[in-house]
Amino acid sequence: MPVVAKLNEVPSLGKKLVTVEGQEVLLVNFKGTIYAVENECPHQGAPLAGAIIKDGHLSCPRHGYRFDLGSGVCKDFPEFVLKSWPVRIEGDEIIVDLA
Numbered sequence: 059m060p061v062v063a064k065l066n067e068v069p070s071l072g073k074k075l076v077t078v079e080g081q082e083v084l085l086v087n088f089k090g091t092i093y094a095v096e097n098e099c100p101h102q103g104a105p106l107a108g109a110i111i112k113d114g115h116l117s118c119p120r121h122g123y124r125f126d127l128g129s130g131v132c133k134d135f136p137e138f139v140l141k142s143w144p145v146r147i148e149g150d151e152i153i154v155d156l157a
């Protein structure tokens with residue numbers, strides 16, 4: 059599984075967009091937990107790198123749909139689910155399992 063970033067590159071309530079094996083992965087730090095989600099909003103494809111992080115969800119910059127960081131499920135329209143990948147931290151390295 060690839061190391062995609064260092065922990066200090068994703069500050070608290072911050073995001074970092076990385077490309078892993080041709081796949082854009084948005085790393086999100088919410089209260090010290092790192093999440094790895096797709097960058098493309100499942101509604102109409104807006105880049106979520108510009109999303110607002112609040113109360114455990116990402117709020118899309120285009121129409122404001124809120125996606126739970128843990129489950130990926132949209133709180134406003136649950137038929138939309140944000141893809142996410144398991145994250146492991148080893149020392150100061152963020153490892154994402156894209157399998």
Ligand code: FES
Nearest residue numbers: 099101102118121
């Ligand atoms: S494109 Fe993200 S909510 Fe519409």
